[in-house]
Amino acid sequence: MNVGRHANKVKDSVAAALEGVADGATIAVGGFGLCGNPEALIRGVVECGAKNLHIVSNNAGNMGKGLAQWLKAGIVGRVTCSYVGNNEDLQRMMKSGEVAVTLVPQGTLVERLRAAGAGIAGFYTPTGVGTVVAEGKEVKEFHGKEYLLEEALPVDFALLRARRADSFGNLRFWRTAQNYMPIMATAAETAIAEVEELVPLGGIDPDDVHLPGIFVHRMAVVAEHEDPFEYKTSRKRD
């Protein structure tokens, strides 16, 4: 009997969930800075041996953590991101030319992913008009205002982290760890989630599902996450 894409999604290990990740793959990785990164899947990709990867992510790691592990391992050929910041690994490799970096405005990056997932080839946005971002792109006027054409950004894989999942792959995220996760899943041929908690079907109320299981293809249960702080700020009690 043939088995469809929506059976047996829960895998025994991170390595099994990452099967098929190969050289040259375009991989979108959820997270904003170090917040909500799928740390177990990120480590799993280093271990799987794939090289010359194309990262699509807001930041590509920082402080040696998150996707900086891929950069350090020398398995990245290209990065499409919105912000480099003080990511020393990416700064160094961008300068030396080891890694080709394309900077995309944050809203354009997520909308290009959203378009890919929604079957839309491109869209006109006001963001970047009159800047280097517009170079080589069509600019068109609508109702007296200029917009530029941006194309959809489909990816081979999306790596996600979720707080809770059921066996169909309905996901819930936690607070600002949601960020790019659901949109990247829609843009991916194969979306893989590491989930903190797996509940039976019906364990998530239909109205409370953040990302419907149709967009999630494989899962691995990772109960204990590394959860690094990027900038731990606090106030004292009065």
Place this chain on the structure above:
Amino acid sequence: MAFTREQIAERAAREIPSGCVVNLGIGLPTLVASYLRDDQEVWLHSENGLLGTGPFPYEGEEDPQIINAGKQTVTILPGGSCFDSALSFSMIRGGHIDVAFLGAMQVSMTGDLANWSIPGGKTMGIGGAMDLSSGCRQVIALTTHQSKKGEPKLVSECTFPLTAKGVVSRVITDLAVLDVAQDGFRLVELGPKVTQAELEAATGAPILAPKV
């Protein structure tokens, strides 16, 4: 004498009408949050996916998954909400954010903003700056009046790579509050003990007399 960083932030907070949604950029604009009054009913938006951003958490209560756009741990106020990045930038590009306070490397007298890259300098990236500056209803730049090298940041025309064209309406610096007026910057308010001559010497564009 001039406005301190804290006074710039305090002055900026006074610009916000009650009942607004506001986005604060990284750096100096972040300080504005400390000067909002409780009765001002301002909702702070963080572009990573949070509306209703609260103050820093108490020591020991930090959650690495509750952060602002500067990746600092924050809290969520009652009535706050979390959402994905696409919805967050619909709020921005769709004109749903009332005011954005953004840092600046250069602002031109026609409202062009340059705040993401200095030629020859370290490339930090674009982040949400281009979306915020072209999408929010009002963009106010908060910046020192001159660079660390003493060069004017308020200029006739930007020479640094642009973030967006014709978007800034007001600039609050350590020396003055000024409005973008196409053929110059119109003086709104001088900083404490700053003279007109000092302001003119520190500005790379004409200073126009205040509206009477």
